Amino acid sequence: MGDNEDKFISILENHKGIIYKITNSYCKNISDQQDLVQEIILQLWKSYPKYDNQYKLSTWIYRIALNTSISNYRKNKVRKEKTTELTPILTTSVNEVSPMEEEKYSDLQKFIKELKEIDKAIILLYLDDLSQKEISKIMGITSSNVSTRINRIKISLKQKFNTKNHSS
Numbered sequence: 001m002g003d004n005e006d007k008f009i010s011i012l013e014n015h016k017g018i019i020y021k022i023t024n025s026y027c028k029n030i031s032d033q034q035d036l037v038q039e040i041i042l043q044l045w046k047s048y049p050k051y052d053n054q055y056k057l058s059t060w061i062y063r064i065a066l067n068t069s070i071s072n073y074r075k076n077k078v079r080k081e082k083t084t085e086l087t088p089i090l091t092t093s094v095n096e097v098s099p100m101e102e103e104k105y106s107d108l109q110k111f112i113k114e115l116k117e118i119d120k121a122i123i124l125l126y127l128d129d130l131s132q133k134e135i136s137k138i139m140g141i142t143s144s145n146v147s148t149r150i151n152r153i154k155i156s157l158k159q160k161f162n163t164k165n166h167s168s
Contacts, residue, residue: 008048012041015061018128022062025112025124026069036072040065055137062130062138066121073117104161111160115153122146123153 019040027033043064125135136143
């Protein structure tokens with residue numbers, strides 16, 4: 001393998017969590033997730049020669065992975081049936097969580113999957129502790145737009161939890 005291939009594989013290995021997190025949020029089942037992972041890797045490989053190292057690698061990966069996921073989501077939206085299967089985001093948690101926490105986490109994932117694709121991308125970046133400035137760069141929107149959207153998303157998610165809790 002050449003130097004470029006080795007560097008690329010190393011980048012993928014070090015940032016695979018970003019890819020898996022995004023694919024889990026945009027795909028309902030494992031085979032779709034695997035297909036999307038392959039598509040994202042292909043797009044990253046195609047874009048790798050044009051990578052500008054003035055940007056953080058994670059910013060570049062988020063941008064390509066989210067754009068690929070949104071494009072894939074739009075393309076497949078019509079033919080996808082709705083399903084309640086929820087595959088949890090890949091976590092490396094060693095601690096056991098209570099059934100109640102697990103249910104809240106599952107609900108949060110479900111509610112996030114119901115968001116518009118742009119809002120879904122923004123909240124995933126936010127939950128990954130990226131700054132509004134970083135989210136702004138990745139999404140190509142202003143920081144104030146990011147702030148407004150995050151606040152609206154939080155309100156929407158809170159309302160969904162409240163509605164679920166009152167209907168239980």
